[in-house]
Amino acid sequence: MSQVRKTNSFWLGLNQRKFFDDWVMLLAALGIFVLCALLIDNFMSSLNMRGLGLAISTTGIAACTMLFCLASGHFDLSVGSVIACAGVVAGIVIRDTDSVFFGVSAALAMGLCVGLINGIVIAKLRVNALITTLATMQIVRGLAYIFSNGKAVGVMNEGFFVFGNGQAFGVPVPILITVLCFMFFGWLLNYTTYGRNTMAIGGNQEAAVLAGVNVDRIKIIIFAVHGVIGALAGVILASRMTSGQPMIGQGFELTVISACVLGGVSLSGGIGLIRHVIAGVLILAIIENAMNLKNIDTFYQYVIRGSILLVAVIIDRLRQR
């Protein structure tokens, strides 16, 4: 092998297999979309497209930062509770102060606190992420009920509804925020030391420590950001429903994790791309949307969603052989 040829083909070493791994799920999402468009009446109607976009938004926003948790070899179960609590906190603060700014800030600050607690306990005290976030999941859910007395907190301030129901350039705001999140976190993962170090920690934490990566700090940041972004998703959801509801988002964390894994993010860490997340979120949302349009019973929907996830991970295992 001559030296010249070696340098020429240096960066073209992406073989078909890597291409396949990177893009297959996004192509699958596209395929499912086209199938639905062809086979299901009303699927392409603007009303349904808008509904689909909104359905993607909450999961999509939270999945962006869940990607970082998974890529670093951890996960976060508290995000569903954070969403509910953020809506409740925003609702209460807006009701009491009549300031949208304070309300949203308080909600995001709450998310930050939960994320910091998760991150510090996991990184510094080395408690297992499953246990830590299982605990904060229940604590935060409890707090949401306590703050709201177990009842939905209605919001009257019109300014708050911009997040969920506003439009910019003819596109609903939640969808815009979701797209911005995909772009920003995709960039963060690939083009910053923070993103690359996250992947290294998930790939081999001990090697990352020896290579001089500040593992503890990065883990804390990952969870803190995840808390804030979870709260943002909660604010948007509350805005859409014009109230903060303490019981909302139960099992949401599992939906988010399934979307990531379905798209190709590795549960054991070290492998993950933003397009995996986009693909996973799209596939889940499109299928759910299609099932609703076809009037498939909710009970069956659970079975179908679970089966899709199972088949996807089995295919993934087989591909790795």
Added chain:
Amino acid sequence: MLEQSKAAASLRFNGISKEFPGVRALAQISFEARPNSVHALMGENGAGKSTLLKILGGFYSPNSGNLQIGEQTMSFRSAAESIAHGVAVIHQELQLVPEMTVAENLLLGHMPSRLGVVNRGAMVRRARELLKGLADEIDPNARLGSLSLGQRQLVEIAKAMSRNAHVIAFDEPTSSLSAREIERLMVIIARLRDEGRVILYVSHRMEEVFRICDAVTVFKDGRFVCTFEDMQQLSVDRLVSCMVGRDIEDVYNYRPRPQGGQALRVEGLLGPGVLEPTSFSVNKGEILGLFGLVGAGRTELLRLLAGLSPSRAGRLVLHDQTMMFKSPRDAIAAGVLLCPEDRKKEGIVPRASVAENINISARGHHARFGCLIRGGWERDNARRQITALNIHTPSASQPILYLSGGNQQKAILGRWLSMPMKVLLLDEPTRGIDIGAKAEIYQIIHHLAEQGIAVIVVSSDLMEVMGVSDRILVMSEGAISGELSRNEADEARLLQLALPRSRD
């Protein structure tokens, strides 16, 4: 009856080829290993020995070719099939469960039981029988994790014998054993051979191969090179030149060089594994060897220097500045860089690309505002290190786990060469690495020393320590037991200093 038919059966590999995406691991390998003999497989890392053993063990299936034991032609589709045909492969990473007891490990898969309830008494009795004559001192009720590595290996051998294995393959069995454990293993292997088995033996250690083996097959780049059947006629030099196509003196290629002032002085350092206050110094441009038996505290000393474990007392003076490292980050910032002993566990991020593994430490210094990656610099740097260190990889974006050990080690060296460096700490830098890559790594070490970098090399390989160092410190039982210059050092003196004094 099965026993009978196998008694004198030899093991043949018939035209075995194996390809992985982008890599041809084995090409048309054919040779025969006879019963009643120990057959060594040698060759550089990446030559295909481990792949062949994995095919033998049923972990991989070959793209073409087959195996033949006696008259029976077969090709295994799973590990279970391989075991059923009387093959046992004893891997470097043992296939045992540390949390379970010795007896449970030995009889895993066929514990004596009634209606699913394990008969513990019978299990322990059976385990004791299996260990008899191999390692009588091992308690079947002991937790496997409490055993030494050598003892665990004996458990693995006992397991192979419990399945009446006719073919036993050892993959670098002595790489983490103490001298005494190696002795015992040699005796046991000789016994297994005399019982009529086919033994395959993969090792880089010449003295073992010449001591125990009756035939040697050499591989290079996935191809069969030759088989020597008469060990009396074979010389080390002949074997080495067959493996790499070069002479053994070239491997170290030691040349004296001027040394500068003191680079690092260690004063009264104490910490986990370093049991007595330890003081020494190393000069700029000096290569300091650190010899000792396994467990003497050499790795622990390096980990203290690299900020990986906390020191209880003492201080470091680096280029006339007193330092304390609280974390590897502190040490790296000061220019004290460690290549760890266990590459897979602590060195590489396996599924990340070669370029990622090279750039991981230096990227922060070159990023805009400390966080935005400069893609151009990273590409150039990866390419520079890959070319300068002659890292064999199809591309910089290849996941590093597909590279051979030597190339992985060179990538880790490339990681540190991308950084400002004052002291380089190498813990067993050539363990499990073939001679060709070894020679390259020694040249890199020399080259760094010529640039004024102080290098500390920990090694258990006497030849290596004597071949590469300007000066040698010997450790024993958590303390420095002696110091020898290059000219004073010989095997007897080094070993004498390395042996625990309490035994004298």
